[in-house]
Amino acid sequence: MSKLYINGGKRLSGEVTVQGAKNSALPILAATVLCDGESVIHNCPKLSDVTASVRILEHLGCICRREGDTLIVDSRNISCFDIPDSLMREMRSSIVLLGAISARMGRAKLCSPGGCELGPRPIDLHVSALKKLGLIIDESYGCLDCKTNDCLKGTEIHLAFPSVGATENIILAAATAKGRTVIHNAAREPEICDLQNFINSAGGCVCGAGTGTVVIDGVSKLHGAEHTVIPDRIVAATYLAAAAMTRGKILLKNIEQPHLISVLTYFSEMGCVLQVKNKSVLLESPQKLSRFFEIQTMVYPGFPTDAGPILVAMATLSNGSSMFVENIFENRYNYVGELRRLGAKIKLADRVAVIDGVERLSGARVDSTDLRGGAALVLAGLAADGLTVVDKIHHIDRGYENIENVLTNLGADIVRKEV
Numbered sequence: 001m002s003k004l005y006i007n008g009g010k011r012l013s014g015e016v017t018v019q020g021a022k023n024s025a026l027p028i029l030a031a032t033v034l035c036d037g038e039s040v041i042h043n044c045p046k047l048s049d050v051t052a053s054v055r056i057l058e059h060l061g062c063i064c065r066r067e068g069d070t071l072i073v074d075s076r077n078i079s080c081f082d083i084p085d086s087l088m089r090e091m092r093s094s095i096v097l098l099g100a101i102s103a104r105m106g107r108a109k110l111c112s113p114g115g116c117e118l119g120p121r122p123i124d125l126h127v128s129a130l131k132k133l134g135l136i137i138d139e140s141y142g143c144l145d146c147k148t149n150d151c152l153k154g155t156e157i158h159l160a161f162p163s164v165g166a167t168e169n170i171i172l173a174a175a176t177a178k179g180r181t182v183i184h185n186a187a188r189e190p191e192i193c194d195l196q197n198f199i200n201s202a203g204g205c206v207c208g209a210g211t212g213t214v215v216i217d218g219v220s221k222l223h224g225a226e227h228t229v230i231p232d233r234i235v236a237a238t239y240l241a242a243a244a245m246t247r248g249k250i251l252l253k254n255i256e257q258p259h260l261i262s263v264l265t266y267f268s269e270m271g272c273v274l275q276v277k278n279k280s281v282l283l284e285s286p287q288k289l290s291r292f293f294e295i296q297t298m299v300y301p302g303f304p305t306d307a308g309p310i311l312v313a314m315a316t317l318s319n320g321s322s323m324f325v326e327n328i329f330e331n332r333y334n335y336v337g338e339l340r341r342l343g344a345k346i347k348l349a350d351r352v353a354v355i356d357g358v359e360r361l362s363g364a365r366v367d368s369t370d371l372r373g374g375a376a377l378v379l380a381g382l383a384a385d386g387l388t389v390v391d392k393i394h395h396i397d398r399g400y401e402n403i404e405n406v407l408t409n410l411g412a413d414i415v416r417k418e419v
């Protein structure tokens with residue numbers, strides 16, 4: 001078991017080049033299942049979730065190899081259609097493989113991922129949409145046994161909620177289905193656009209990603225493609241917050257400015273000075289962060305739920321009371337109890353958190369509760385007086401590539417120890 005040991009209070013400054021986005025890389029890796037050829041994925045982050053995906057792809061029969069930041073997947077000889085339970089449990093988002101495996105193999109078998117640290121995480125929208133495309137799904141004992149009678153057929157799908165994963169699953173299933181599929185009320189996140197771009201480079205015909213209506217004209221097959229994954233907007237927000245909370249200064253490179261607007265607004269409100277260019281942002285922090293008035297998480301282009309713990313951590317050291325409302329997930333405040341161990345003052349009522357800024361945080365032993373909650377604890381530890389030990393960091397490793405190296409390069413005193 002690894003832990004992060006952080007001696008807080010160091011002012012962070014320097015440059016960071018933002019890693020590729022986990023939430024783009026995973027559906028794109030799922031899309032390689034559809035390709036009859038070799039796909040070359042650049043800027044593919046080295047994360048435990050990516051490793052888990054690769055293990056699933058290899059189980060299916062893909063040949064995967066890494067060359068630095070590039071992952072190469074040869075999907076010519078896929079021969080399996082099941083995902084064993086043990087692999088499924090390693091990564092909840094493997095549900096996004098359902099559409100791709102069903103489309104490629106005409107069959108798919110996997111166990112439903114069930115709930116997670118963020119709450120129940122149902123997959124009803126995925127299942128009902130794939131059924132509309134003609135997938136026959138037998139759900140029993142928590143497993144999904146899927147088959148197509150002939151092939152998947154394009155159709156009109158109205159999503160009750162613009163679920164990111166369901167939109168991706170439908171696009172993947174429809175990319176090689178017969179005819180046209182139209183998704184109404186589709187998720188508009190940048191990661192959907194990245195998936196569209198990959199599929200189109202592989203010979204697919206998807207348009208409308210980034211809007212509420214995505215149109216997929218099925219093609220008979222996809223070939224391999226070369227693609228560069230977009231930068232991770234949540235990782236970008238995390239490193240900006242690391243500088244902001246330590247009275248530091250940071251230049252972030254490899255960002256997509258439009259993807260960050262909803263988050264940067266609050267950095268400005270909290271007193272950070274930002275110089276934003278299209279691919280970079282320079283942040284200078286104030287002596288004392290100001291509170292933010294109110295943040296409500298929303299689907300894109302609203303404030304992203306994944307950046308919630310980051311901004312809550314920042315507010316713990318601000319000069320007043322901030323209100324945060326989580327609208328996307330039922331149970332995303334598990335990290336709050338751990339932040340309180342460091343001296344944070346946060347009241348919770350259902351989906352609302354009220355954060356009263358304190359003068360200083362003090363180091364403590366804390367447990368990562370989930371990926372972004374774990375990142376919030378690291379941020380608080382960087383700003384706290386004394387030693388913070390963050391345990392259960394496997395959650396953090398799901399989404400942050402070499403977090404301790406990145407922060408050390410910025411001047412943090414942080415080490416990973418195997419204990």
Ligand code: EPZ
Binds near residue numbers: 124
């Ligand atoms: C994606 O999860 C991301 N994961 C999440 O990032 C992110 O928090 C989330 O989108 C929202 O932006 C990946 O891309 C791998 P949803 P996803 O389907 O696709 C409900 C991180 O920290 N819902 O848009 O699972 C669901 O319960 C992670 O990187 C249904 O009710 O999100 C939730 O309340 C965490 N039925 C809401 O919709 C369904 O069938 C949003 O879920 C599907 C979803």
